[in-house]
Each structure stands twice: as C-alpha cells, then as structure tokens.
Amino acid sequence: MHPATLHFIHFPCITGDFGCKVTRQRRGLRSAAQQEWLSKVLQSGGYVMPRHDTHLSEVKPATRRGSAKRLSRQDGLSQEDGALVLYQDHIRDLEQSVSDLRDRLHLLQETAATTRRERDYHRNLFQHTPAGYVVHDSRGYVVDCNWAATSLLGLKPRRALAFSLMQFVAKEDLPKWLNHIRHCAGTRELQEVELTVHDRHGRTLPVRVLTQPQLELHEHRPDRFFSLILDITRRRTAEAALRQTQTDYLRLIDAIEGIVWEADAHTLDVTFVSHYAERLLGYPVAVWRRPEFWLNRIHSADRERVANQVLRVVAERGELRTEYRVLNAERQVVWLHDCIKVVDQGGQLKLLGVALDITEQHRAQEQLHQAQTLLERRVEERTAELRRTVAELEAFSYSISHDLRAPLRAMMGFAELAVKVGGEQMPPRSREFIERIMVGARRADRLVQDLLSYSRVSRTNFTLEPVNLQQLVEEIIGQSPQFQPPRAEVKIKGPLLPVLGHEVSLSQGLTNLLANAVKFVPPGKLPRVRLWTEAMDGRVRLWVRDNGIGIEPQHLGRIFGIFERVHSFEQFEGTGIGLAIVRKGVERMGGRVGVESTPGKGSAFWLELEGVKVPAERNGE
Amino acid sequence: MSTSRHSPSHPGASPPILLAEDEETDVIFMRLALEAAEVSNPLQVVKDGREAVDYLAGNGVFRDRRAYPAPAVLLLDLKLPQLLGLDVLRWIREQPHLKQLPVIICSGSDQDSDVETAYALGAQGYIVKPGRPAQLEHIVRLIRKYFLEGKGPPPGCEEWLAVNAARPAERM
Numbered sequence: 001m002h003p004a005t006l007h008f009i010h011f012p013c014i015t016g017d018f019g020c021k022v023t024r025q026r027r028g029l030r031s032a033a034q035q036e037w038l039s040k041v042l043q044s045g046g047y048v049m050p051r052h053d054t055h056l057s058e059v060k061p062a063t064r065r066g067s068a069k070r071l072s073r074q075d076g077l078s079q080e081d082g083a084l085v086l087y088q089d090h091i092r093d094l095e096q097s098v099s100d101l102r103d104r105l106h107l108l109q110e111t112a113a114t115t116r117r118e119r120d121y122h123r124n125l126f127q128h129t130p131a132g133y134v135v136h137d138s139r140g141y142v143v144d145c146n147w148a149a150t151s152l153l154g155l156k157p158r159r160a161l162a163f164s165l166m167q168f169v170a171k172e173d174l175p176k177w178l179n180h181i182r183h184c185a186g187t188r189e190l191q192e193v194e195l196t197v198h199d200r201h202g203r204t205l206p207v208r209v210l211t212q213p214q215l216e217l218h219e220h221r222p223d224r225f226f227s228l229i230l231d232i233t234r235r236r237t238a239e240a241a242l243r244q245t246q247t248d249y250l251r252l253i254d255a256i257e258g259i260v261w262e263a264d265a266h267t268l269d270v271t272f273v274s275h276y277a278e279r280l281l282g283y284p285v286a287v288w289r290r291p292e293f294w295l296n297r298i299h300s301a302d303r304e305r306v307a308n309q310v311l312r313v314v315a316e317r318g319e320l321r322t323e324y325r326v327l328n329a330e331r332q333v334v335w336l337h338d339c340i341k342v343v344d345q346g347g348q349l350k351l352l353g354v355a356l357d358i359t360e361q362h363r364a365q366e367q368l369h370q371a372q373t374l375l376e377r378r379v380e381e382r383t384a385e386l387r388r389t390v391a392e393l394e395a396f397s398y399s400i401s402h403d404l405r406a407p408l409r410a411m412m413g414f415a416e417l418a419v420k421v422g423g424e425q426m427p428p429r430s431r432e433f434i435e436r437i438m439v440g441a442r443r444a445d446r447l448v449q450d451l452l453s454y455s456r457v458s459r460t461n462f463t464l465e466p467v468n469l470q471q472l473v474e475e476i477i478g479q480s481p482q483f484q485p486p487r488a489e490v491k492i493k494g495p496l497l498p499v500l501g502h503e504v505s506l507s508q509g510l511t512n513l514l515a516n517a518v519k520f521v522p523p524g525k526l527p528r529v530r531l532w533t534e535a536m537d538g539r540v541r542l543w544v545r546d547n548g549i550g551i552e553p554q555h556l557g558r559i560f561g562i563f564e565r566v567h568s569f570e571q572f573e574g575t576g577i578g579l580a581i582v583r584k585g586v587e588r589m590g591g592r593v594g595v596e597s598t599p600g601k602g603s604a605f606w607l608e609l610e611g612v613k614v615p616a617e618r619n620g621e
Numbered sequence: 622m623s624t625s626r627h628s629p630s631h632p633g634a635s636p637p638i639l640l641a642e643d644e645e646t647d648v649i650f651m652r653l654a655l656e657a658a659e660v661s662n663p664l665q666v667v668k669d670g671r672e673a674v675d676y677l678a679g680n681g682v683f684r685d686r687r688a689y690p691a692p693a694v695l696l697l698d699l700k701l702p703q704l705l706g707l708d709v710l711r712w713i714r715e716q717p718h719l720k721q722l723p724v725i726i727c728s729g730s731d732q733d734s735d736v737e738t739a740y741a742l743g744a745q746g747y748i749v750k751p752g753r754p755a756q757l758e759h760i761v762r763l764i765r766k767y768f769l770e771g772k773g774p775p776p777g778c779e780e781w782l783a784v785n786a787a788r789p790a791e792r793m
Contacts, residue, residue, distance in 0.1 A: 401730040402700055405750075409729070410646040412752040417653070445752050456733070 132207075132229035138181055140165035143224065152207070152229060154199035165227070170196040170204070184211045184225065194232065206236045250274075258356045263294070265314045265342060265349035268307070270294050280357055282329030299325035299333060310340065314349060317342050323358065335362040394459075401452050408448070411441035443575075450577035453508070454562065457584045462502040464589060466612040469496035469542060472503065473531060476511055483529075488518040493532035497540045499609040501589045509582040510544075513605050516578060517546035520603075539591075540611040543604055550599035560593060582607070637665040638769075639692035641673040641709065642727070643701055647750060651696070654757040660765050662693060670704025673697070674712055677719060692722070694768045697744075699728040699735055707735070710742045723768045731786040740788055745773060747786040760784050 126133060132149030136142050141164045150157045153168055169177045173195045180193040192210045199205065207229050214224035253260045254275040262272040273288040287293060298306055302324035313320040320340040325333045340353040415438040419431060473492060477483045483490045499506075518527035528547045533540050551559060562580035583593045586607045597603035638655070642648050648666055655664060667673045673695075676683045683689045695713075699706035706726065713719045725746040726739045739747050745768070751757050763781055767774040774781040 401732070402728070405729050405752075406644055406647070409650075409750055409752050413646070413650050413754050413757075416754055442752065452730075460733075 132231075134165065134227045134229060136165055136225050136227060137223045138185065138225065140167075140177075140181075149229060152199065152205075152231060153197070154201045154203070168197040168199065170198060172196075180209070180211065181225065184213050188213050188215065206232045208232050256354070258354050259336075261288075261294075261353050261355065263351045263353070265351050267291065268295055268310065268351070271350070280328070281326065281334060297326045299327060301325070310351065313340060314342055314351070317344075333359075335359045390459075397452060397455055401448060404448055405445060408441045408445045412438055412445065415441065447575045447577075450575045450581070454577050454581050454584060457505060457508075457581050457588065460505075462505065462588075464500045464502060464610070466498050467501045467503050467506055468498050469506075469533065469540075470494050470498075472507060473510060476507060476514065480511070480514075482518060483514055486526075488527040488529065490514065490518070490529040490531070493530060496531065496542065497533040497535055498612040499540045499542070500612055501591075501609050502585075505585040505589065509585045509607065512578040512582050513544045513607070516605070517544055517548065517603075519574070520546070520548040522549060535611060536608070538611055538613075539608050541606050541608040543606045545602060545604040547602045550601055550603050551595065551597040552599050553597075556595060556597060559595065635662045635769075636690055636693040637663045638694050638696065638764075639665045639667065639673070639676060640696045640727075641667050641670065641701060641706065642696070642698045643668050644698070647698070647727075650754060650757055651761075653754060654761040657754075657758045658761040658765060660761060660769070662765075662769055665689065665692060669702040670706065670709045672703070673701070673709050674704060677713065677716070677722075694764065695722055695724045696727050696764075697724055699726060699730075699739075707738055707742065710739065710744060714742055723773060725764065725768070736786050736788060746781065746784075748784060749786055 127146045129146055130148055132152040133146045134142055134149045135144040142160050142162075145160045147157060150160050153160075153163075155163065166174065166177065176193060176195060180191055184191045190210060190212045192208060194206065194208050197205055197207050210228040210230075212226045214226070256274060256276060258274075259277040259280060260272075260274040261270055261277070263270045269291050270288045270293065273285055275285060277283065277288060278285050281297070283293075283297070295303060295307065306322060306324045309320055309322055319342075321337070322340070323335060323337050325335055328334050335358045336355040337358045338353050338355040340351055343350050343352055415434045418434050419426070419438075422431065422434075470492070473496060477490050481487060514529065517529045521527040525547070530545045531543065533542050560579050560583040562577055579593075586593050586609065589609055591607055591609040593605070593607045595603055595605045638660070640648065640651055642651070652664060655662075665676070667676050675681055676689060677692075677695075679686065679689075697706045697709060701709070704712075706728070710724055710726075713722065713724060723745045724743070725748060726735075726744050727748050727750055728735065729750050731747070731749045736747050746764075748760055751760070763774075763784060767778070767781060
C-alpha cells in the first residue's frame with residue numbers, strides 16, 4: 001500500500017464533515033502530485049476513500065466506478081494505491097447507510113446494556129442466594145459457584161474453580177456421592193443425597209445435596225450438573241436434641257415403678273411398654289408387641305371382664321380404673337391396678353395406661369378379710385354366748401318373780417288375816433308388829449315388781465308410732481284417783497303436741513313421772529302439777545312441773561339411776577326404780593330425760609322425743 | 622282351815638272347782654277366798670300337772686266320777702311339778718270332751734311368753750296371784766259370776782279384764 005494512502009484511511013473522514021476533514025487532512029499529504037490529484041477530485045465533487053473498507057465497497061455504485069478509475073488513471077492515484085473516489089450522490093447514500101448503521105449500533109448498544117443489566121442481576125441473584133449453588137462436571141470440578149457455596153466449603157471465591165467437590169466429601173461417603181452422580185446422570189432427573197463434608201478448615205458438616213443434570217437434547221451424556229448444597233447441621237442438632245429428649249423421657253418412664261403402656265384401641269395389641277413390665281413380670285419388652293400377648297397374660301377369670309371394660313371405655317372415649325390378675329413368667333399371679341385412658345392420636349384411637357403392682361395390698365386385704373371373718377365368727381360365738389346368758393338371766397328373773405313373790409304373798413296374806421282374826425282382843429303391840437311385817441312384805445313385793453318392769457323396759461323391742469300425748473295424759477289422770485282432786489290438782493296447759501313413741505311404755509313412764517310429782521310434797525300441802533309441751537327443732541319436750549320439795553343440786557345427777565333414793569323410805573315410799581324405768585323407756589324410744597329443780601319450791605321433769613312431722617302448711621313457701 | 626288334798630264330794634252337790642296348785646299357802650288363800658265369797662261349789666285340789674291330767678281324764682282313783690265329778694272350772698298354776706301348767710293346758714285342748722272347760726291360769730308371774738302362750742292355747746283368764754286376801758276374794762267373786770253362774774265373761778268385759786294380765790302385744 002502507498003504510504004500516503006494510510007493518511008486517508010481515517011475513520012473520521014466518514015463520520016465527520018467530509019469536506020472539512022479532507023481539507024484538514026490535506027496538511028498531512030506530502031507529494032505535490034497527490035495534493036493536486038486530491039484537489040482535482042475535490043473540485044470534481046468527489047471524495048477519496050480507502051479501498052479496503054468493506055462497507056464502502058458495498059455501497060459503491062458500479063456506474064461511478066469507471067469515472068473513479070478514470071480519475072485515478074489520469075492522476076496516477078490508482079485503486080491499487082488503496083484509494084477510492086466517491087462522488088456526491090455516493091456520499092448521500094453512504095450518509096444514509098451510516099445513519100442506518102448508527103441506529104443499528106445504537107440499538108445494539110442498548111440491547112447489550114439491557115443484557116448486561118440482566119446478566120448482572122441474575123449473577124447477583126446467583127451469588128447472593130443463601131444456599132450453596134455449584135455448577136460442576138461429572139467429576140465434581142467446579143465450573144461456577146456462588147458465595148454461599150464457597151463460604152460453605154471455606155473457600156475464597158476466586159479459588160473455587162480449582163477444586164472438585166469430591167475433595168470435600170468425607171471418605172466414607174464417596175461411594176454415596178459417586179452413586180448419586182451416576183444416578184443423576186442415568187435418570188436425568190433431580191436427585192438428592194445426604195453427605196458429610198469437610199471444609200477447607202477441616203470442619204465437618206452434614207449437608208443435603210440436590211443435583212439436577214443439564215438437560216441436553218443431544219444424545220451424548222451431560223457433563224454439567226447443578227447442585228444445591230444445604231447445610232443441615234441445625235436440623236441434625238435438632239434431631240439429636242429430639243432423640244436425646246426422647247431418650248430422657250424413656251429413661252424417666254422406665255424409672256416409674258409401674259408399667260406404662262400404649263396399645264391400639266381396636267386390636268388391643270400393645271405398641272409400647274416401659275421396661276418395668278420386664279422387671280415386674282419377667283417378659284422381655286420385645287415380646288409384648290406380639291398380637292394378643294397382653295390379653296393372654298391376663299388371668300382367665302378376669303380376661304373377659306377386662307376386655308369388656310376396655311371395649312366399653314373405647315366406645316365411650318372415657319377413662320377406666322380396674323384391677324385384675326396377670327400371670328408372670330414364673331406362672332405366679334400378680335395383681336395389677338390399671339388406669340386406662342383413650343386418646344385420639346391423629347385420628348387413630350390409642351389406649352394409654354399405667355399399671356401398678358398391688359399384689360401386696362391384695363394380700364393384706366385378704367389377710368384383713370380373713371381376720372374379719374374370724375372376728376365375725378368370734379362375735380357370733382360371743383353373741384350366742386351372750387344370748388344364752390341373757391336367756392339364763394331371764395329364767396332367773398322369772399324364778400325370782402315367781403318364787404320370791406310366793407313367800408311374800410304368804411307373809412302379806414297371813415299378816416292381814418292374823419289382824420282380821422285377832423280383832424279387838426289382839427294386844428296393840430302384836431298388831432303393830434304384824435302390821436310392820438305387812439309393810440315390809442309389801443315393800444319387798446313392789447321392789448320385785450319394779451325390777452321386773454325395768455328389765456322388761458330394757459329388753460322389749462318396740463316400734464315407734466305417733467302418740468297423741470294430750471289424749472294419753474288425760475286417760476292417765478282420769479284412771480287414777482291419786483291425780484285427781486281432792487288428792488291432787490293436775491292441769492294440762494294444752495294442747496300437748498304429738499310425739500313418736502311407744503304408747504304403753506310412754507304411759508308407764510308418764511304415770512311414774514306424775515306419781516313422783518304428786519308424791520314428793522310436804523305433808524298437808526296440795527300437790528299441784530302442770531304439764532305442757534314445747535317444740536324444739538323437730539323434737540317435742542314434755543314438761544311436768546310440781547310444787548314439791550324439790551331436789552338438792554348435788555342429787556340432780558343421780559336421781560335417774562336405778563336404786564337411787566334421795567329420801568328415806570319412811571319419808572317417801574318408793575323403790576328408787578321408777579325414774580330409772582322412765583329414763584330407760586324414753587332412751588329406748590330415742591329420747592332424753594332431764595330435770596330442773598329449786599329445793600323447797602318444786603321440780604320440773606322433762607322428757608324429749610321425736611316430734612310427729614305434720615305436713616306443714618309453710619313447706620310449700 | 623284344811624290342808625288336805627282332794628276329797629270326795631257329796632253326790633248331788635254342784636260341780637267342783639278344780640285347783641291345780643302345789644303351794645300350800647296359795648291353796649289356803651284360795652279356800653279362804655272361796656269361803657269369804659260364799660261360793661257353794663266344792664274345791665278339788667291336785668298337787669301337780671300329772672294329777673291334774675289324771676283327774677280330768679278320770680284315771681286311777683279319779684275314775685269314780687261320783688267322788689270326783691267333772692269340774693266346772695279349772696284354776697291352773699303354771700309352775701307345777703311333773704307336768705307344767707302350760708303342758709296341761711295343751712293336753713286339755715287336745716281332748717274333745719274338755720272343749721267346754723274354762724281354764725283360768727293362776728300364776729305368780731306375768732312373764733310375756735307365758736301370758737302369750739296361755740292366751741294362744743285358749744285360757745279364759747290369766748290371773749297374777751294378788752298379795753292381799755281381799756283382792757283374791759274379789760277375783761273369786763268374778764269367777765263365780767262369770768264361770769260358775771254364767772257362761773264366761775262377755776267380750777271386752779272391763780271388770781274381768783282388769784284383774785287379768787294383759788297380752789304382751791297390748792303392753793310393752
């Protein structure tokens with residue numbers, strides 16, 4: 001190429017103002033011939049362009065070439081010199097082409113910028129993904145990887161490309177890795193594997209690797225793999241902690257001195273049992289899970305009952321506490337107390353139970369039962385003995401009443417007859433003595449009779465019925481002259497409330513009380529007796545107040561006792577049994593007796609019995 | 622005051638009162654009471670249960686009904702030798718010819734079981750021997766009135782019930 005041509009081959013010639021540029025470039029031209037040629041070209045309205053510019057070649061119109069050649073032949077500047085002469089219409093075409101090209105360039109530049117932005121965006125995304133992402137070949141050599149992957153493997157980002165993933169996989173896991181890749185390539189599908197890796201700093205971490213082979217349309221094997229590497233240290237720690245917790249719980253459950261168990265609610269087969277089952281019954285934990293093992297260990301006498309109870313509790317979703325016998329490995333009976341609950345575990349019904357060994361309690365209970373039986377038998381024997389004794393005593397009292405009263409009757413009768421027969425001729429002293437015999441015998445006879453009454457009150461069984469006290473007291477007064485004027489003045493402040501009692505016993509008791517009331521009165525004073533009742537909280541208290549001599553406070557405690565006499569027989573006749581009969585009778589009717597007294601003024605005896613419940617008119621309110 | 626046992630009656634006299642009693646004094650009191658109450662019927666006394674049965678059945682010496690006529694009423698003590706009063710009563714109830722014989726128990730005690738059994742066996746009365754001769758005389762008058770002159774006391778006769786022991790069910 002001609003050296004001068006080089007000066008023309010200048011890009012700004014095209015892009016800038018042609019005329020001016022060439023003018024300016026002209027300064028660089030050395031030969032006068034060249035300058036002259038150029039000016040001629042310029043004068044003829046042409047331009048000189050480097051020949052090798054492909055774009056210009058293309059746009060060069062063929063019709064103008066001849067004149068360009070002509071020019072070059074005339075002016076010695078040939079095409080061989082690398083110059084091309086262009087004319088004005090050429091230049092307009094060229095300008096148009098350049099404008100088009102500039103548009104295209106601009107478009108291309110814009111597209112390139114967009115692509116660059118997108119590439120950067122995705123690169124960024126790739127780099128910042130929090131999971132390790134590695135593009136590698138089948139031997140594990142890293143083609144690309146993100147920061148998470150490098151940091152996971154302990155690498156500097158730039159250096160990753162020098163490694164194969166296999167260098168990090170723990171030795172024992174290498175077959176697993178190779179298998180994984182082979183599988184991945186074979187199936188051409190996503191595969192996953194869990195491995196242990198050692199990073200560049202020697203740390204060990206468990207990872208989960210998901211690998212997707214590059215999907216190629218061609219037949220040949222893909223040699224690009226995209227692997228997602230996840231650090232599962234945390235998961236492993238959590239799993240280990242969970243396992244530890246489970247172990248702790250199991251240890252705790254095994255420490256319980258009771259069988260903790262779980263079973264299927266429908267088959268009743270055991271799904272879990274604590275180790276105590278083995279300690280207590282001798283069957284290894286494993287055999288408990290055999291179908292029907294547990295049911296068949298239950299004592300045949302209890303099996304059906306327990307199975308029915310369990311089925312019922314399953315149907316009711318309730319709770320069950322039951323006791324039954326099981327046979328241990330040595331065929332001995334063990335008593336269990338089982339507390340069973342039905343729980344819903346994710347739609348599946350389970351039985352949870354805790355069975356405690358109560359063999360000892362049962363043994364103790366049995367012994368207690370035996371002791372009780374023995375005791376009951378003894379009590380029965382003693383009772384029979386007592387009954388015999390009571391029967392003997394009754395026979396004894398019968399003899400007393402019969403045999404003792406016969407001679408007394410003889411004494412009374414003959415003494416009375418002696419006085420009658422003796423008549424007026426009898427010496428007064430003899431008459432007095434015989435009368436004393438009569439009094440003595442009568443007193444002894446009364447005593448025997450009262451004793452028999454007392455024993456009858458103590459023994460007889462009776463049922464309680466409503467008693468009309470008003471009517472009863474009126475009858476008693478009406479039947480006995482000693483309670484009527486002029487001997488006494490007995491008044492009822494009625495009406496007396498009805499009570500629950502036994503009429504005959506009550507009649508005897510009231511007669512005794514009234515007899516007492518009119519008896520203990522100073523000579524010459526008219527006995528005045530007042531009777532009334534008061535209701536006390538469902539009970540009725542009957543008062544009998546007299547105007548008698550009263551009772552000294554120190555005697556109040558003992559006047560209801562048998563044979564207790566406060567006064568001498570000479571002062572006031574009596575056996576000392578009357579009030580004892582009253583008390584015994586009232587107590588046998590479920591009541592109480594008592595007395596209040598002012599010496600010299602009188603006493604007020606009371607007896608208290610259950611009242612008769614009249615359907616009260618206020619009940620409805 | 623005779624203490625003799627049974628003695629043959631005079632023919633043509635009214636039927637006797639038969640007293641089964643082993644206690645000498647009680648026999649005396651009964652005789653005195655009968656005398657005082659001017660009862661004309663003779664008193665036949667048997668000393669034990671066996672003799673009472675023999676008399677009523679006409680066994681042995683008692684076969685002679687002229688000397689030992691059938692009694693108008695039997696006063697029966699309970700505590701008798703040989704055969705107890707209640708056994709005598711039970712035997713009487715089994716004899717068809719003694720169906721009409723009024724039996725009145727005369728006992729020293731009024732034990733519930735005795736009273737109950739006596740009434741259940743159809744005794745017409747149950748008298749507890751009184752301590753005073755005057756009371757016995759009153760009872761004897763009632764016996765004459767209701768059993769010798771009449772045909773038993775009417776039902777619910779208060780005069781008669783007052784001297785008899787009440788049934789256990791009617792007391793305690």
